[in-house]
Amino acid sequence: MLPSSPGHRPFLHRCAAVILFAGICLSAFVYWSAPPATDSAAAYDDAPLAPEDSRRYAHDSEVNFGKAGAFGDKGRRMLGHLGEPKPLAITIIVLSAVLAAGCLVAGQVSPPDDEGAPH
Secondary structure (H helix, E strand, C coil), X not given: CCCCCCCHXXXXXXXXXXXXXXXXXXXXXXXXXXXXXXXXXXXXXCCCCCHHHCHHHHHHHHHHHHHHHHHHHHHHHHHHHHHCHHHHHHHHHHHHHHHHHHHHHHHHHCCCCCCCCCC
């Protein structure tokens, strides 16, 4: 429930601005303070692909665990990449933008302030 004081609309708008600014600053910090990316192919000198990216691995995973298991394995590996700097920075920006938009919408749908109304 929103607070009933007359100044909550500007407060929510300020919160949205602070959340968005903090999200942009934090994501920039995460992105630029990360170590340089390493070449994942350098870890496997003989093989052109990582073993998890091969068709054989995908086929064996599907045979052993079914389609749901293969899909779950893909999802687990995809979520594992969110800890890397670039996807993490994008995730932070998107979440802060969604939170800021929520604050703005909450400020717009709240009743207007009664400062100019006659008493």
